[in-house]
Amino acid sequence: MSNKPSYDVxxxxxxxxxxxxxxxxxxxxxLQLNKGSMTLIDESSSxxxxxxxxxxxxxxxxxxxxxxxxxxxxxxKAAFIGKVKDDDSxxxxxxDIEKSGVAFSTPATATGPATARCLVLVTPDGERTMxxxxxxxxxxxxxxxxxxxxxxxxxVYLEGYLWDPPQAKAAFRxxxxxxxxSGARVAxxxxxxxxxxxxxxxxxxLIRGGxxxxxxxxxxxxHALYQTADFGTAVAELKKEKxxxxxxxxxxxxxxxxxGEAESAPASAIDRLVDTTxxxxxxxxxxxxxxxxxxxxxxxxxxxxxxxxxxxxxxxARPQTSLADLLAQSGI
Amino acid sequence: MSNKPSYDVxxxxxxxxxxxxxxxxxxxxxLQLNKGSMTLIDESSSxxxxxxxxxxxxxxxxxxxxxxxxxxxxxxKAAFIGKVKDDDSxxxxxxDIEKSGVAFSTPATATGPATARCLVLVTPDGERTMxxxxxxxxxxxxxxxxxxxxxxxxxVYLEGYLWDPPQAKAAFRxxxxxxxxSGARVAxxxxxxxxxxxxxxxxxxLIRGGxxxxxxxxxxxxHALYQTADFGTAVAELKKEKxxxxxxxxxxxxxxxxxGEAESAPASAIDRLVDTTxxxxxxxxxxxxxxxxxxxxxxxxxxxxxxxxxxxxxxxARPQTSLADLLAQSGI
Numbered sequence: 078m079s080n081k082p083s084y085d086v087x088x089x090x091x092x093x094x095x096x097x098x099x100x101x102x103x104x105x106x107x108l109q110l111n112k113g114s115m116t117l118i119d120e121s122s123s124x125x126x127x128x129x130x131x132x133x134x135x136x137x138x139x140x141x142x143x144x145x146x147x148x149x150x151x152x153x154k155a156a157f158i159g160k161v162k163d164d165d166s167x168x169x170x171x172x173d174i175e176k177s178g179v180a181f182s183t184p185a186t187a188t189g190p191a192t193a194r195c196l197v198l199v200t201p202d203g204e205r206t207m208x209x210x211x212x213x214x215x216x217x218x219x220x221x222x223x224x225x226x227x228x229x230x231x232x233v234y235l236e237g238y239l240w241d242p243p244q245a246k247a248a249f250r251x252x253x254x255x256x257x258x259s260g261a262r263v264a265x266x267x268x269x270x271x272x273x274x275x276x277x278x279x280x281x282x283l284i285r286g287g288x289x290x291x292x293x294x295x296x297x298x299x300h301a302l303y304q305t306a307d308f309g310t311a312v313a314e315l316k317k318e319k320x321x322x323x324x325x326x327x328x329x330x331x332x333x334x335x336x337g338e339a340e341s342a343p344a345s346a347i348d349r350l351v352d353t354t355x356x357x358x359x360x361x362x363x364x365x366x367x368x369x370x371x372x373x374x375x376x377x378x379x380x381x382x383x384x385x386x387x388x389x390x391x392x393x394a395r396p397q398t399s400l401a402d403l404l405a406q407s408g409i
Numbered sequence: 410m411s412n413k414p415s416y417d418v419x420x421x422x423x424x425x426x427x428x429x430x431x432x433x434x435x436x437x438x439x440l441q442l443n444k445g446s447m448t449l450i451d452e453s454s455s456x457x458x459x460x461x462x463x464x465x466x467x468x469x470x471x472x473x474x475x476x477x478x479x480x481x482x483x484x485x486k487a488a489f490i491g492k493v494k495d496d497d498s499x500x501x502x503x504x505d506i507e508k509s510g511v512a513f514s515t516p517a518t519a520t521g522p523a524t525a526r527c528l529v530l531v532t533p534d535g536e537r538t539m540x541x542x543x544x545x546x547x548x549x550x551x552x553x554x555x556x557x558x559x560x561x562x563x564x565v566y567l568e569g570y571l572w573d574p575p576q577a578k579a580a581f582r583x584x585x586x587x588x589x590x591s592g593a594r595v596a597x598x599x600x601x602x603x604x605x606x607x608x609x610x611x612x613x614x615l616i617r618g619g620x621x622x623x624x625x626x627x628x629x630x631x632h633a634l635y636q637t638a639d640f641g642t643a644v645a646e647l648k649k650e651k652x653x654x655x656x657x658x659x660x661x662x663x664x665x666x667x668x669g670e671a672e673s674a675p676a677s678a679i680d681r682l683v684d685t686t687x688x689x690x691x692x693x694x695x696x697x698x699x700x701x702x703x704x705x706x707x708x709x710x711x712x713x714x715x716x717x718x719x720x721x722x723x724x725x726a727r728p729q730t731s732l733a734d735l736l737a738q739s740g741i
Contacts, residue, residue: 098508127504128504130504130508131508131509132468132469132478132504132505132506132508132509132727133468133501133504133505134466134467134725135466135467135468135501136464136465136466136467137464146464165497169465169467172459172460172462172464172465173464173465176430176462176463176464177463348680391723391724392723392729393466395464397724398431
């Protein structure tokens with residue numbers, strides 16, 4: 078076996094199919110959904126919200142899965158671990174991720190809950206509000222972590238959302254430990270401010286205990302992590318952590334904090350904000366691509382910004398054009 | 410009962426769910442598909458082509474259904490008649506068309522073939538190439554034509570594709586006759602050049618026999634209808650017909666021929682051609698909207714061009730923004 082890693086990045090996350098609909102703000106209010114956040118729902122709530130949604134487009138999603146597709150579009154070798162059921166949605170998920178050039182071989186469940194579904198309501202300001210029925214994701218467990226695969230990977234990327242399904246946390250820890258045994262780095266996205274609220278102490282423990290080397294967060298997730306509404310206070314706390322962190326700030330670009338040292342990187346220019354779904358996922362894709370190729374942090378952040386800019390200019394969470402081409406044209 | 414029609418337009422067509430994927434020209438060549446056309450396929454061919462397709466987005470489609478959704482988006486009262494199965498795709502189709510504001514009450518089949526699926530391959534030049542498995546559409550028949558509904562409608566719109574499923578032709582004729590009994594006009598889209606090749610004599614018979622008052626065609630369909638490669642020759646033939654015809658010419662706008670008199674209308678300006686899927690359907694929506702409101706032919710064509718311009722600037726065959734708002738802003 079060669080010593081050269083076979084994969085730049087392996088992502089582990091919830092395998093989800095999205096139903097996305099442009100939606101008025103009044104619908105969010107009526108459904109009592111927190112704008113911009115992800116809410117976990119059961120199957121009957123999913124049916125109830127779908128019935129209130131407008132015409133919807135169905136496409137594969139899942140935060141870490143979107144990130145792996147972004148990496149493949151940039152030209153990286155990426156793999157994904159996540160759980161679907163062997164139903165129509167699950168088969169579509171498998172088709173889409175494989176055809177995106179991402180290795181995916183987690184066995185589907187034959188029985189039990191359906192493939193996970195995320196209802197994505199996109200308001201006229203481009204903000205997305207998500208309601209997720211986890212379905213078959215609850216069956217992701219440590220047995221699904223292929224340590225052979227992890228051993229051949231430069232970076233293992235984990236989504237904070239994995240703390241929600243009951244056995245995925247153990248899968249997450251197993252993957253992180255296997256990564257460190259083989260010298261790979263472990264990256265974590267904090268996923269969502271409410272998700273941080275649910276698992277704050279555990280996420281801080283992962284960072285402070287050295288289980289996680291690289292952290293992705295947006296401003297509201299960082300605020301939730303350190304329980305402050307003040308960005309300066311949150312950054313001061315972040316600077317104390319022994320980690321590399323990318324804090325995305327929408328149009329204000331990204332703050333990169335590397336073991337106490339902070340640098341800024343600008344956002345990429347866009348023509349029109351259509352739908353922020355996948356913005357954080359694609360930022361992570363670009364940044365991880367840069368890191369896996371040895372780019373300095375700020376250049377990695379610039380690639381992240383480029384990938385995020387592509388995905389927010391159309392509906393849907395995965396790129397619609399070759400990010401490798403965009404990168405080549407960008408001069409980054 | 411009021412004498413005022415309840416619907417501006419009722420559309421009758423194949424009820425189809427689209428799977429759309431950006432695709433290289435090499436894939437079309439390998440699959441031996443005719444670029445820009447619609448090919449009928451069986452279920453096993455559908456599975457084979459899907460396996461060759463890239464990551465796909467699933468959304469409701471169907472030519473006349475897309476047109477009715479466009480009409481509703483413009484503010485018209487529209488209804489649709491078409492056949493789905495009561496399966497996941499069929500339920501999604503019902504959800505989407507109803508949530509688009511289109512009345513739809515054709516009963517779904519409980520058994521038999523699945524809801525129709527159209528595989529749409531979009532090449533980098535924005536052209537779409539379609540492969541359609543008709544599925545449950547083969548069960549659309551005269552019993553599905555609600556003559557009460559037709560009697561309350563200004564315009565009945567029929568797609569040429571209805572000649573493909575075996576019983577739909579009879580439904581088509583029943584609807585056209587009911588329309589004329591109540592003083593409504595009947596519009597027909599020629600749908601596709603290969604479809605015209607299959608049913609040329611019947612389509613000419615419908616126009617010349619007076620069953621159809623308004624014809625929509627693009628250049629290649631018009632060429633197929635009159636078996637010529639020369640636009641001037643085709644238009645000279647068209648001028649002999651006792652009908653109103655809209656001939657769409659992509660970026661060259663539209664030629665309107667009304668009982669021998671020809672006028673031109675320009676295309677709407679666009680920023681970037683992304684995907685022509687739905688261009689003809691949405692042109693028809695705008696033109697029918699204009700006609701239903703008594704607009705002169707050229708103004709109706711301008712509204713058609715506006716609606717088509719919206720749909721070709723993103724992936725997918727249905728509008729992603731309010732066409733009524735676009736029209737109000739356009740000054741047309």
